[in-house]
Amino acid sequence: MASIVYYGSPRQARWEAKETLPAKLDQILTRLNLRERVKGETVAIKLHLGNNMGYSTIHPVFVRRVVEAVKEGGGHPFITDLSWDTRASETRGYTAETLGCPIYPTAGINDRYSYAIERLYKGITHWKVGGMIHDASFLVNFAHAKGHPSCGYGGAVKNLALGCMITETRRAMHDVNHYNPYWFPEKCPDEETRRKIIAACPFGALVEDKNQAGGIHLHYEPCNQCLRCLKVAPPGSLKINPENFYAFQEACAISTAVTLSTFEPDKAVHLVLATQITPLCDCFGFTSMPILPDAGIFGSDDIVAVEQAVLDVTGQSKLIEENIPTTMEVHCREGHPFAQLHGPYKDPYKITEYTEALGLGSRKYELVDVLPVEKFARPSLGYVSAS
Numbered sequence: 022m023a024s025i026v027y028y029g030s031p032r033q034a035r036w037e038a039k040e041t042l043p044a045k046l047d048q049i050l051t052r053l054n055l056r057e058r059v060k061g062e063t064v065a066i067k068l069h070l071g072n073n074m075g076y077s078t079i080h081p082v083f084v085r086r087v088v089e090a091v092k093e094g095g096g097h098p099f100i101t102d103l104s105w106d107t108r109a110s111e112t113r114g115y116t117a118e119t120l121g122c123p124i125y126p127t128a129g130i131n132d133r134y135s136y137a138i139e140r141l142y143k144g145i146t147h148w149k150v151g152g153m154i155h156d157a158s159f160l161v162n163f164a165h166a167k168g169h170p171s172c173g174y175g176g177a178v179k180n181l182a183l184g185c186m187i188t189e190t191r192r193a194m195h196d197v198n199h200y201n202p203y204w205f206p207e208k209c210p211d212e213e214t215r216r217k218i219i220a221a222c223p224f225g226a227l228v229e230d231k232n233q234a235g236g237i238h239l240h241y242e243p244c245n246q247c248l249r250c251l252k253v254a255p256p257g258s259l260k261i262n263p264e265n266f267y268a269f270q271e272a273c274a275i276s277t278a279v280t281l282s283t284f285e286p287d288k289a290v291h292l293v294l295a296t297q298i299t300p301l302c303d304c305f306g307f308t309s310m311p312i313l314p315d316a317g318i319f320g321s322d323d324i325v326a327v328e329q330a331v332l333d334v335t336g337q338s339k340l341i342e343e344n345i346p347t348t349m350e351v352h353c354r355e356g357h358p359f360a361q362l363h364g365p366y367k368d369p370y371k372i373t374e375y376t377e378a379l380g381l382g383s384r385k386y387e388l389v390d391v392l393p394v395e396k397f398a399r400p401s402l403g404y405v406s407a408s
């Protein structure tokens with residue numbers, strides 16, 4: 022059965038506030054029956070507050086509307102994010118005063134308050150969920166859509182997958198790319214050739230392995246799978262395999278399933294704001310130029326459906342190539358624009374495949390536009406031609 026995804030387009034017809042995104046967010050919250058569902062609940066509103074001088078995270082104007090809706094419904098909201106992002110969040114406009122409720126680090130001020138949930142995946146045995154997430158009874162997952170160097174795209178899943186786990190688990194998740202071996206030194210005993218392989222990468226993705234003499238370490242984030250390195254590497258010595266790349270997405274799906282398992286069914290809603298869509302995630306502490314046009318705001322009870330809808334809508338646009346950082350390249354013209362930029366093995370749709378396979382929702386959805394943009398001719402202003 023198709024899940025419902027409520028949608029607000031960034032376009033407007035009239036010059037009126039009621040046709041803009043904050044007002045459309047209000048309509049989405051109403052359609053999701055948020056007020057009716059949060060009475061007496063302790064509501065964690067999971068945001069990414071960014072850090073340093075980033076300004077593309079969700080504007081307080083949007084956050085405040087969610088907070089007020091929760092309060093109107095009789096819920097007890099708090100904003101939460103990783104401790105290194107809540108620290109100094111006031112420098113980016115996020116305070117209890119501007120948002121209307123307290124801001125708490127997900128795992129306490131020292132990132133140690135967590136609950137371990139056992140699940141085996143590529144060397145990870147326990148997933149440590151932030152205690153403030155675990156202790157809440159209702160979740161509003163409010164994510165910003167943007168590109169991501171590890172998996173092409175970051176949205177609703179990524180906001181939970183990495184944003185609700187403590188540092189130890191997040192590090193382990195980033196390491197799963199390396200779980201399956203990709204460098205086979207016995208196939209390249211020649212030091213000179215190994216140096217040429219490293220030098221062949223124009224993005225600095227290949228480096229000496231500091232833990233293994235004669236080894237090569239691949240930084241998966243800057244690698245766009247251009248395969249220049251394989252033109253230099255002796256056959257079989259270096260593998261640029263999809264499985265290594267997909268592992269991070271699968272880990273994100275598992276992490277999200279773990280976090281959502283701490284909430285009763287129907288006690289979570291997922292919102293995604295797709296504006297200021299930058300090439301990289303908001304963790305970097307800066308904001309780059311947008312690489313896609315604004316796509317709007319989305320809301321659903323189904324995290325898989327909302328991700329699928331965001332990807333389908335953003336996938337209808339072309340990359341704004343003049344806005345891409347000059348140290349990145351578009352080397353393929355097929356697939357989703359995020360994959361065109363970050364490489365085919367960072368296909369953003371993998372995340373919806375993995376999360377659906379884990380039973381978190383459905384990739385089938387019905388998109389319900391909460392305020393379709395009217396098309397009408399501008400009325401005459403009544404000017405009289407001078408001729």
Ligand code: SF4
Nearest residue numbers: 222244245247248250
């Ligand atoms: S595939 Fe391209 S980007 Fe990736 S390591 Fe090789 S040369 Fe670098």
